[in-house]
Amino acid sequence: PLVGIDLTVLSVFGGALGVGIGFGLQKVASNYISGFIILGDRSIRPGDRLTVNNFTGYVTKITSRFVVLKNANGSEALIPNETFVTSTVINESYTSKAxxxxxxxxxxxxxxxxxxxxxxxxxxxxxxxxxxxxxxxxxxxxxxxxxxxxxxxxxxxxxxxxxxxxxxxxxxxxxxxxxxxGIEFPYPQREVRILNEAQTPSDIAILKASLKAQTDTRSDAAFDNGD
Structure with missing residues (x-):
């Protein structure tokens, strides 16, 4: 204030910067604390087979911030330590690796x-x-x-x-x-049915139909009117 500088602006800026840094370091601090928890309770050990977020692999390295999982094709995933504390982790080697x-x-x-x-x-x-x-x-x-x-x-x-x-x-x-x-593996099986040849109407039925067609074709008024 003696040299004419308004410290209010600096204090507001410093407070906002401190809050931003605090939020940014929150995850980092959480991962470090989770790392100490993992190392302390030995819930995860090198060589364990884990499934985290649909990724299955073996623990190859445990650090203070993350755990390295390596799957069968050589891909490696770096899983933050916080995940092992806040999420469900499948450890297929917790009691026995078989x-x-x-x-x-x-x-x-x-x-x-x-x-x-x-x-x-x-x-x-x-x-x-x-x-x-x-x-x-x-x-x-x-x-x-x-x-x-x-x-x-x-x-x-x-x-x-x-x-x-x-x-x-x-x-x-x-x-x-x-x-x-002498045990056989089965082949695909299908049941095939052969139907008889299509039967044609008998001569008597054809004769009756012909006689019926030659009768009086005048319609009934009820049929024409749709009643």
Whole structure:
């Protein structure tokens, strides 16, 4: 004020700037605090398989501000720590890293279903990556259009190594065992019905129609008037 400067404008500007900075740092502070919470309760650990906002991946890095998730195709997502505190996070490795997976198989209707179920369980249990305690379980799902639908379910001990190659090995083993046991995969089935040739009216019916057409064709007034 001694040099003629109005401090009111500066104070208003400084207050607005402080509020803006406060709002801007609010998320940053929240992420840092959430990071300390995550590290403290150990709800998320490196190597865990998480699903956050429809993104599934493995935890590769935990920082004070974000968590890095890496999925099977190599994509990485940086998830703010606040998300793990304020949102629902699916941790498939929280108590055990083993994951339940299943494959659907269809067999022909004349198949010995007890033998087919046994083959499915043996093929899955033969893989080293499949846990045998509890053992793989095969069940009947239902009756489809072309065959009986079966499902083999099993626990994978190391899901971080992927599933595609494991599924391929199990299916290949099932195909080999089915061929050895004489179990058939069904082909699409369709029922074809051959109808008789179209029948023409009899001669008597044609004669009656001709005689009817030659009768008096004068109309009734009730019919012409639409009554």
């Amino acid at each position: 994951l339940w997976q299943s494959l659907n198989i269809q067999v022909a209707y004349h198949t010995d279903l007890a033998k087919a179920l046994s083959v499915l369980e043996e093929a899955a249990a033969a893989q080293e990556r499949v846990d045998t305690s509890p053992a793989p379980t095969a069940v009947i799902l239902g009756f489809g259009e072309n065959g009986v639908d079966l499902r083999i379910g099993f626990w994978v001990k190391d899901p971080e190594n992927g599933f595609s190659v494991l599924f391929s090995a199990i299916l290949l083993d099932i195909w080999q065992r089915f061929n050895e046991q």
